[in-house]
Amino acid sequence: MADIKIQNLTYTYPEKKEKSLNNINLEIFPGEFVLVVGGSGSGKSSLIRSIAGLAPNFYGGKSTGNINIKNKNLKKIDRRDLVQTLGIVFQNPESQLVMTDTEQEIAFGLENIEMPEKIIKRRIMEVTSALSLSNFKNSFITQLSGGQKQKVALASVLAMQPDILLLDEPTSQLDPIAGEEILTMVRRLNEENGTTVVLVEQKLERCFHFADRILIMENGEIIKDSKDISEIGKWSAEKNKSYIPPLSQLFAKAGYDHIPLTVKEGRNLINREKNNVYNKEEKRKTCESRKRKLKPASKENPILSIKNMWFNYKTKEEILKNINLEIEKGSFTVIMGENGGGKTTLLKTISGLLKPTKGKVEIQGKNTKKLQVEEIAKEIGYLSQNPKDYLFLPTVREEIQFTLDNLQIENRENIDKILEQLEIKKFADLNPRDLSTGERQRVALSTVLASNPKMLLLDEPTRGLDYDLKEKLGKILKELQKQGTAILMVAHDVEFAAEYADEVVLLYEGSIIEKGNKQDLLTKSTFYSPQISRLFSDYEDGIVTVQQGLEALSKYNQEVKHEII
Amino acid sequence: MKYLYSEKNNFIYKLNTSTVVFFIFTLFLLSLIFTHPIYLGTLFIITTLMIITSGNWLEWKGYLRLSIPIVIMIILVNSIFVKTGSNVIYQGPTLPFIGRLRITLEALAYGGAMGLRLIIIISLFCLYTYTVQPDKFMKLFSRFSSKIIFIVILSIRLFPLLIEDYKRIIEVQKTRGVKINKGKWIDKIKNALPIISVLLLSSLERSFEQAESMYARGYGSGKRSIYQKDIKRRRDYIITISTIIGLASGLCIFTAGQGSYSYYPKLSNPSLLDYRLYSILVITMILPAILNWGWKKWPILKSKI
Known part of the structure; x- marks a missing residue:
């Protein structure tokens, strides 16, 4: 008996013309670990949402075909029974938690299905110790790290004791170590409890080896369904995917x-x-x-020069300690290091959002101490972690114009060139918020590039991107580098750094502990090597x-x- | 951003939320019904004792720093504008709008008493903020209307997120050349627009995702149960009963008219009328502080209550 049986499923979101899922037929058996792979917009999330009954029950839209969960038609299953059979964990840990502390969050689902207090207490005890959350039971959600939050989200679903676990890119917003931990837990649940797992994930190197079966999706269809990794490998190489x-x-x-x-x-x-x-x-x-x-970088007139720079927030401990760094024209440098090591703070001191407490940051020989953020913005572009923070205007074109207006740049010829270069010209008159993750990021990047900056700062730009999107971003950055833009990027993504960067800076507890070319730095390391x-x-x-x-x-x-x- | 509440290791934090809330509410009610300076003074001392006992002395100092100037203002305004009262301390020149400056002892005393009442209320608010976990407080009332309570809990949870979003968006928009806090007020409003727009759009998207996660965990599928992890111990019964006695004695004092005091036209005799009721009130209301002291002195008390 299949745990999940889908027949001829087709689904269209409300106000959309094209089908997000097209004629899906699928059987998933108890205890299987199924990995769903595909580019953005391929229908992976829609598939998961359909299985969970969210599409169309929560999303609306049109759905035809049949989904059976444990031999029972999904439409006929009472919602209370469904949430106890099937649990779903979403991408963003922040926006799926609703209570103020861990224990209440885990209790939330159980309260919804009217579990008696005694059972709730027991389930909380069980899941918190299983997911090693016991020490955080009374912690406020806001005080937890991203990884811990996602663990709480997982715990709150597991407390309902579902037989089937659906996960929609659960690690995309986490750093590699936290992501690894979540996936290890999911794997343990599958191996030790026999939980059926359907996982959508971008970072394939982390989970490919423990999947029993791989589904590949494109344009709302399952184009490959195989248990043989070598077969998929060859197929993928053949098709250059x-x-x-x-x-x-x-x-x-x-x-x-x-x-x-x-x-x-x-x-x-x-x-x-x-x-x-x-x-x-x-x-x-x-x-x-x-x-x-590797061509040696020119040491004359660096774009950025940081000399003996220290930074600390008021009355708090030092975040950056004695930083010395020079960035030349046309270089591509990646800053790597642990969480909380000061990477983002370093970028902020360069962009002028934070002023150094000691020492100086010079941009083309000018000390930034007396410069306003918007003056620096003309020379140095800054792309933060969350592209959504940039976007609010009705069209992509207006977003770029907005930056130019603010920086009082008259020349508008640049707009079309940037749109073309970033392959977003076709979206120029669309609302940027309606675009996919990768597209949104490129729109945010276009607003930054509008002023034609000499240097580009990027904070974790590969987070949440799949391989294709990463490759696209990598090529764009390489192209900019060729044109002479210096690129300085913070990343956890060793593979990306190895592929595209030239130099690597290792930051540890606020100090630069090593700087050199990637060949030297990335091959000698156990953890920071691809x-x-x-x-x-x-x-x-x-x-x-x-x-x-x-x-x-x-x-x-x-x-x-x-x-x- | 952090919540203000953080658990400290003392007797007050080891009480059930409902006990602490009832105790603070009683003090609040009494501070509203009493106008007698001695009773107000007593309530002030009790509140101070509770704040020190619960280990929130440092936090309270911040509140005092803010409220003392307001209290001084109240006293000044009351004594300048209210000219009734027979004991004139100072008689000055005629001022525009106010008329002849005439400060009386009665108006000064009345302003002082009202200021004291305000300080008590602000201090109780401080005590509440630092000793009551917001979730638990809300849960006390979820038996009555779970939906409204849930909205409040969600807002409390979203508030710090919103602040974080706001800070981040400001930074991002600054790097796009948006000038915050510059120019005339009309420019400021215009410059705030992108930030508010992004904040609004992102919050809407987040609420949608939150609603999805709630739906996927069975929210709205019917009647809910309520999980309350707080247990009631002997100490909760002791404090609750003593607070009830305190409240009752306070109400007796009030109904007997002893809690009020007439400031105008002439300050009446402030002597207490019923020492027995007064002593009951004081003893019952400082009991938590006494037990906290006893708990520290004789650890055996911890296991007994």
Whole structure:
């Protein structure tokens, strides 16, 4: 008996013409861990919402076809029974919590279905200890971190003891460590309690290896449904789609038959096939040659120069300590480091939103101490974490004009050029708030680029983006860099930094502990190194991008084939 | 942003929310019905004692700093504008609008008493803010109307989020060249528009998401149960009963007319009329402070009550 059985499901949101789900047929069996993959707007969330009965019951719109949950038609299931069979966790931890403290939040769902107080108490005890939230039982929700909030959201759903758990990108707003923790918990629930899991997730490298089955969606349809990872890998490589993690993609593109999912598997594979063809001498050589490819940055007239800068909020401890940093024209630098290490604060001191308590920040030789934020804005663009904070006007074009008006820039020729460059010209007359996450971000970026800044500051721009959108963003940034814009970005995303940046700055407890080119910094680290370089760490140094990996792999593959022949 | 409430380790915080709320409400009611300076003074001392006992002395100082200037204003305005009263302390020149300046002892005393009442009420508000968890307070009333209470709880939860959003949006819009707090008032309003618009749009989107999460957890599917984790201990019964006795004695004093005091035209004799009722009131209302002291001195008391 299938837990979820969908027949000919088609769904259209209210006031929309195109179907968000088109003729879906699907059976999910008890205890299965199903990963749903697809680009933005492919219908992943709509599928989850339909299974949960939210579309059309909550969203409205038109739905045809049939959904059976545990052999019972969804339409005929009483809502109270449904919420105890099936739980859903959403993307944003902030906007799915409604009470003031953890315990009350967990009790909320149980109160709604009129559970007696005694059972509520027991369920709270159970879920808080299972999700290690016991110490935060009495904490106010606002005082919790993003990861803890998402744990509370998960706990409040699990308290209803559902057999099926639906998760709609639960880690997209979290930092990598918190995201990992949530996914590990979900995996444990699936393995130890037999909970059926349907997970929509962008960061495939974190969850691909524990899914039993992968569904790939495009344009509201399921275009691939398979349990065989290698098959999906090859299919994905053939069609040039990024529906598998970068590591698997690498092997698929290099033409391997067996597609590994983890670094460990990948290393075993190389090890088996290669038999250590390279010796240490050669390893060093390849490393040197890769480094030489990087052109040395010009040290004359840096755009940004920070000298002995300290920052602390009034009466609080120091957040930035003795920062010295120079950023040249046309450079691409990523700042990495733990949460609360001062990364965002550093960007804010550069953009003038915060003034240093000691030391100075100079932009093209001018001290920012006496400059207003809007004066700095002409030279330095700042894109914050949340693109929504920018958007309020009825059209995309007006948003860009708004920035130009404010900064008193007369030249309007730039608008169309930016719209084209960011591939948002077709949305120019649409409301930016109606666009998808990636599109909204590009609109926010366009408002920042309008003033033609010499330097661009970006705070976690890859958060919540899928591989395709990340690639798009990466290419745009590379293009800007080519035009001479200096790019300084804060990111947790090691893979993105490895692929696109040139230099890396490590910030720890408010101090810069290292700065250097990515080849040096990202290959020598255990945690701050991309999967690709961890894969090759025994054989070659300095491999950080997919292209470099691909070259190396193809080379090994050919050698192996050569030896066999 | 943080909530003001944070649990401290003393007797007051180990009481059930309903007990603390009832106690504070009783003090509030008594401060409204009494006009007698001695009773008001006594209530002030009791409130101060409670604030110190609950460990909120530092927080209270902030409240006092704000309220003392208001109290001084009340005394000044009352003594300048109210000219009744027979004991003239100062007689000055004729001023426009006011007429002849005539300050009487009665008007001064009346202003002082009203100021004292205001300080008591502000202090009680401070005590409430720091000792009562907002969720728990709301839950006390959810038996009557769960929907309204829920809206209030949600607003309390959303408020800090809104403040955070506001701060963030201001920063972002500044980097887009929006000049906040600059120019004439009309410019200020114009410049605030983008910020308010973004705030409104984002809040609407968030409320929609919250509603979805509530719906997915069965909200509105019928009758709700109420989970209250607070347990009642012996100490709650002791304090509740003693507060009831205190309230009763206060009402007796009031109905007997002893709680009021006539300031005009001449200050009447402020001597107490019934020492027995007064002592009952004082003892019952300082009981929490006494128990807190006893609790610290003899830890055994903790397990007994």
